[in-house]
Amino acid sequence: MTLSTISSPRPFAYPQPASALHCGEVSLEALAKLHGTPLYVYSADQILERLTLFQQAFANRDHLVCYSIKVNSALAIVKLLTSRGAGVDIVSGGELERVLAAAPEAVGRVVFSGVGKTAAEIDLALTAGILQFNVESAAELELLATRAAKLRKKARFALRVNPDVFAETHPYISTGLREHKFGVDIRQALAIYKSAAGNRWLEAYGVSFHIGSQIRAAEPFGAAMERVSKLLRQLQRAGIALQTVDVGGGLGIDYHAGSFDAAAKVREYAAAVESALGAFEGRLLLEPGRFLVAQAGALLARVLYVKRNGRKTFVITDAAMNDLIRPALYQAYHEIVPVRPRERKPRIVDVVGPICESGDFFAHDRKLPPVEPGDLVAILDAGAYGMAQSSNYNTRLRPAEVLVEGAQTRLIRRRETIADLLAPEVF
Numbered sequence: 001m002t003l004s005t006i007s008s009p010r011p012f013a014y015p016q017p018a019s020a021l022h023c024g025e026v027s028l029e030a031l032a033k034l035h036g037t038p039l040y041v042y043s044a045d046q047i048l049e050r051l052t053l054f055q056q057a058f059a060n061r062d063h064l065v066c067y068s069i070k071v072n073s074a075l076a077i078v079k080l081l082t083s084r085g086a087g088v089d090i091v092s093g094g095e096l097e098r099v100l101a102a103a104p105e106a107v108g109r110v111v112f113s114g115v116g117k118t119a120a121e122i123d124l125a126l127t128a129g130i131l132q133f134n135v136e137s138a139a140e141l142e143l144l145a146t147r148a149a150k151l152r153k154k155a156r157f158a159l160r161v162n163p164d165v166f167a168e169t170h171p172y173i174s175t176g177l178r179e180h181k182f183g184v185d186i187r188q189a190l191a192i193y194k195s196a197a198g199n200r201w202l203e204a205y206g207v208s209f210h211i212g213s214q215i216r217a218a219e220p221f222g223a224a225m226e227r228v229s230k231l232l233r234q235l236q237r238a239g240i241a242l243q244t245v246d247v248g249g250g251l252g253i254d255y256h257a258g259s260f261d262a263a264a265k266v267r268e269y270a271a272a273v274e275s276a277l278g279a280f281e282g283r284l285l286l287e288p289g290r291f292l293v294a295q296a297g298a299l300l301a302r303v304l305y306v307k308r309n310g311r312k313t314f315v316i317t318d319a320a321m322n323d324l325i326r327p328a329l330y331q332a333y334h335e336i337v338p339v340r341p342r343e344r345k346p347r348i349v350d351v352v353g354p355i356c357e358s359g360d361f362f363a364h365d366r367k368l369p370p371v372e373p374g375d376l377v378a379i380l381d382a383g384a385y386g387m388a389q390s391s392n393y394n395t396r397l398r399p400a401e402v403l404v405e406g407a408q409t410r411l412i413r414r415r416e417t418i419a420d421l422l423a424p425e426v427f
């Protein structure tokens, strides 16, 4: 592995040819020694850089970047982003509790999406005073009206419409087609807005959509925005003037690195959204997740064994699919690099975890410099949907998490203990 294989814009690099991989100014070897492995390491600097890219790309328009907290819900990261003006996109009462814990002052910048909000979750959000409910069905709007009347709190809502736009991505994370469970058919939206008009507890505040995740091209966002703009014009003719348009998240990154230019990507995305949005004078809401945090994070693991079965070589690490499920669930590619590269020729290996499933792998038939038991490897681009989708499968303790800020590091979540795990159980 040569130094050039870790391409920018990742915050992980080998400062000198013979040195260990660093996150910014901090050595991952030192972090592993201090906190053990598996360990999630995030660069605060890169997370803030990415937020700034978004904020700059939309600087000419009234806008709010609402970080999609499901992507990485670490309280420290929520606090970091909201401290720079970000709002938050939530999909559960639990995520709202995270905002209330980490950044209560940001609650007025929260948008609440999700197809299955319960009455209790709606009550929590109404009481907290969030910015807007992204309502995904006529039945949910009815429930929202009932709860709002009960609590005597006016509910600002946006209908989440399904623009029926195809976006090239993994089928599990595509959401903008009529056959998906999300949102309401855009052709029914006008009627639903009209039906809410007479209700004093509902305020038709915005319109929202989200067509999927890990979408690399800008066109589908533009195409969806076109359709929603048409709806906006219809609404205006009907005397319904909305204050927000929420374009959801979904902008993808390049997991294969190459020559990925993050700033150009955001600008291209902004141009597509802007040109289709036209003269709308309200506030644009954006819900990026992956783009802000994926490349800022790595999962650091230690090699336990290297074993040969016939023609195959397996590198068995102390991290597993319970720590990072993306390869198993979406056949996702994550680049893997040794923390201290060895001089010899690369080998073709499978990188796997200790869990009792063949789906427990990080890479199949991957060219990797030789590693030995005790070596550290970094699984890159793991800041998004990594820890957030982790589990305790095989009664494994979830990793600790560290945030690197310049030369400083902060443990933002300690490693779980067996006591944590067993506490809720009765026998």
Ligand code: LLP
Binding pocket: 068, 071, 089, 113, 114, 173, 210, 212, 213, 214, 215, 248, 249, 250, 251, 287, 288, 289, 290, 291, 326, 330, 384, 385
């Ligand atoms: N807004 C809504 C309503 C969403 O459902 C999502 C993601 C986002 C925003 C953020 O999307 P992003 O900017 O991160 O693409 N676990 C999968 C991805 C699931 C996406 C779920 N919704 C993965 O690891 O690829």
